[in-house]
Amino acid sequence: MPNDFSHTRTTGRLADNREIIFFDRGPGEPRLIHDERDLPAVSTASQLRFDPLLDEWVTMASHRQERTHLPPTDECPLCPSRKGRRTEIPAAGYDVVVFENRFPSLATSAADPGAGSPLIPRRPGTGRCEVVCFTDDHDASFASLTPEAARLVIEAWADRTAALSAISGVEQIFCFENRGEEIGVTLSHPHGQIYAYPFVTPRTRAILTAAERHRERTGRSLFADVLAEERDDGVRVIGSSEHWTAFVPAAARWPVEVHLYPHRRVPDIPALTGAERDDLAHSYLDLLRRLDALYDRPLPYVAAWHQAPVHADRDLAYLHLQIFSIRRAADKLKYLAGSESGMGAFITDVLPEDVAQRLREVTP
């Protein structure tokens, strides 16, 4: 059975009609949701433009320039509402809550920018951007959650992946967490995001092209072959449980990079069984705590869930988590400069085997 984790789901609308979904642990009554704020309608000028050189869509969301930028803690929009201070969350407390981003890069209501030219076409930035609050504790982090709390986040990811996949025109669901001011995170309250893209993203397309070629050549799954080789070799494995294995990929691009694969090929988070989700909560927390133990401060990271596209290649893709950091030493960051950003050629100063050893040896 895919899901046996008891929780209560309540959906409602914020004052400007954005959807909000509460996920509360255990059985219970749905919440009564009432946002007392007076909010202007969300602006959604997003458009996509096709880059003919790189054969990719670029999203332009010029309305986002003025989005909230590192507000003081007592103005955090992701904390529960209190009397006299109404936040994005119209509740006195919550376990996990998801809502539509007030400054979305993609939106179902995006205006039509016109067709552009045949060489450089344009289309509306149709899609959806959601915020996932992992906990109502402003000073917590994902790594500090209990396994039960982490398990509920997984439930929310599964729920949202399924729900957003049903939106017309949506082609890929991306659950991720940007963590740390070093990578430009503008709100410190522990939260992640979910993007529903109207195209298969360039990285996913590139990976699936390689996987398709591998299948044609060998009849096998590229992802399963990589996982098997890493597990056999072992030198870059960080940890392994019944259902999941975490390893530093042999050709890691980032100074810290870990991939977390389920042992069973599934296209996306909704396809994970209850047992796989339970195990994931523990495996992911162990991984995050090791990452935070690497240096004397929380590690800035991007945690990126690679899921199958909504319609294409669902039998080819293999769900996995990629988590990576730009911190290359206690006091140094890795910057993407000419070689990486100009040529797409990654150069790293850190050997994957060394990072893996350090991540195995730290006390999480």
Added chain:
Amino acid sequence: MPNDFSHTRTTGRLADNREIIFFDRGPGEPRLIHDERDLPAVSTASQLRFDPLLDEWVTMASHRQERTHLPPTDECPLCPSRKGRRTEIPAAGYDVVVFENRFPSLATSAADPGAGSPLIPRRPGTGRCEVVCFTDDHDASFASLTPEAARLVIEAWADRTAALSAISGVEQIFCFENRGEEIGVTLSHPHGQIYAYPFVTPRTRAILTAAERHRERTGRSLFADVLAEERDDGVRVIGSSEHWTAFVPAAARWPVEVHLYPHRRVPDIPALTGAERDDLAHSYLDLLRRLDALYDRPLPYVAAWHQAPVHADRDLAYLHLQIFSIRRAADKLKYLAGSESGMGAFITDVLPEDVAQRLREVTP
């Protein structure tokens, strides 16, 4: 005639046998070069590993972790040598000088890392990395050079592109400048770099794939078609001279991004005529000065020369400069986070037409 700019070229060796090449304006005697320092041999542990998911080579240069990091001005290794303080440049002054990087990501002497596995092969990080000092004035910038000084840098780029293209195993030459602490530049002395890669870089490969498809479909050059469309449209053009046009591409990924194309298709910098080089010096300086005038401080940028691969697709590629910045407002930077770094899906908050208008209107 491809080159009629009078200068004197002197080659020599630094104390640890790295090559150094002086480019001095005007006719003259070659220099006498003698590096009095006692330097240890350069360490070159670079290796390439193949990422089977993205079908790309990743360069690993673990010996670079300890490279020089923002030294005080009076210890700048790119300033001329003085009595009692020997720098990388064994001369009391210079116009333009190029030398092999002491901490190279790629080197002709790279050790063999072993073959790896069939799925994830390895090979030596063969290639070469050079540093290009644009001027001996520590406090200058490329934008502050005279046209004659800029013209000499172009001469050096052409010389080095031709010379490095002749190295066995080298497949692409990348002349670039990383500018600004915001993108991790570790030396503030005005300088650029040249990488000689042992593979065609991922971005170049993607662009040439699109160009090949376009040629098959239309019989025309994708680059020439893009340039013609931008010149016809005009709304994103920054400036145009006899031989060059600068424009913000319609699907720009970065908050500030300008492409500078010659009107004649050439594969690389060595193929530019003297007149095209003269014009480039003026056009490029005008562009850089406009970029620095956008905000009240020097703009951090990457200036990336896209040249044809050394052996492949030389009739397909079209030399152009891509210059881009992560500064998205006077006090804000664009960070690559989940969508860009995890999915390869770029989202920008700035409309290309707005940036183009501002760049046209600023006083350089």
